[in-house]
Amino acid sequence: MKRTLVVGDIHGGFKALKQVFEQAKVTSDDKLIFLGDYVDGWSESSMVIQFLIKLSEQQECIFIKGNHDVWCEDWLSFGKGEEVWLFNGGKSTVESYKEYSVEDLELHLEFFQRMKNYFVDEENRLFIHAGYSSMHGPEKEVYSSNYRWDRTLWETAVAMDKKLSKNSELYPKRLLLYHEIYIGHTPTLHLGIKHPLNKANIWNMDTGAAFTGSLSIMDVDTKEFWQSDPLPSLYPNEKGRNQD
Template sequence: MSRKLVIGDIHGGFKALIQVLERAEVTPDDQLIFLGDYVDGWSESSQIIHFLTELSGKQECIFIKGNHDAWCEDWLASGHTPDVWLFNGGKSTLESYEDYLPEKLDLHLEFFQRMKNYHIDDQNRLFIHAGYASMHGPEREVYSSNYRWDRTLWETAVAMDKKLQRNSELYPKRLLLYKEIFIGHTPTLDIGSRIPVNKANVWNMDTGAAYTGALSIMDIHSKQFWQSDPLPSLYPDEKGRNL
């Protein structure tokens, strides 16, 4: 039976990606939805992009673009390497591309350019890297950068009174738009959790793979999830984004 599986922020941890796909026993019949931030952190960013381009030819994959992916795309397109990117994992991404031929770089650029800002499925579930500020949803977002940078959606869900009902006038309007919302971007480590966290109707899948956490994959129907080993144990000679 086919499944719909959502994957959190990978941040260059190719070994972790392979682990979770194996532990979840992913088959070509499964649909995979990646929430972005494939690169920047651990040493295998280019390997991840190469693997995902090939994987997308074997099964249905949806790739959401994260803020780190936008930085990498900009570098591939223009050669631009802002300090803010280099200091936030971009240096390891550049190093992973050192031996790439120009034609391979072009293929990777096309892959980044095809990524989606967000995805809404046939059950009115939203998949987005970070969030959105508009009470009318991402379709009406004034600043497209919010798709990749917004933290207020998650902060709102975390701060909500657990007793607040969906029919209350106080229930945040932007959370009422979707059956469920799946995000990454803000590590669950920030609120003391190493596993995916559900607040209101928002599921946060960024379990800190860029830092000391693991990479997570979840069946969106059953909510069963699988995790890699903590990334520092997979890359013991590296720091990731643990500055």
């Protein structure tokens, strides 16, 4: 039976990606939706991208673009990375590309350029890296950067009164647009949670793989999920993203 699997922020954790694929028993029949931030953090960012390029040739994959992916795309395009990017994991990404040929770099750049800002499936489920601020949905978003940076969508869901009915005039109009919304970008670790977290109709799949957490993959229909070991245990000689 074909499954739709959604994958949280990877941040260069190729070992974790391989581990959750094995745990979830991913096959070529599965549809895979990745929520972005494939790079920056652990030492195998370029290997993650190389793997995903080959994976997309074998099965149906949707790749959403995250804020870290925009930074990496700019570096691949212009050969220079912003200081804020280098400080937030970019240095490890640059290092991972040290042995790549010009041709391979161009292939990876094309991969980043093909990524989507967001995706809506046939069940009216939205997949987006961060969020959107428009009450009319992401297609009406004035600032496209919100697709990759907005935290207000998730903050709204977290702060909502659980007793608030969808029929209430106070129910956030942004949340009524979709059956479900899947995001990354804001680690659930901020709320002390290590697994995919549901608030209102939003599922947050960023379980802190960039830091001390794990990488998560979930079946969007059954809500069964699988997680890698915590990333520091997979990369014991590294510090991850922006950690002292």
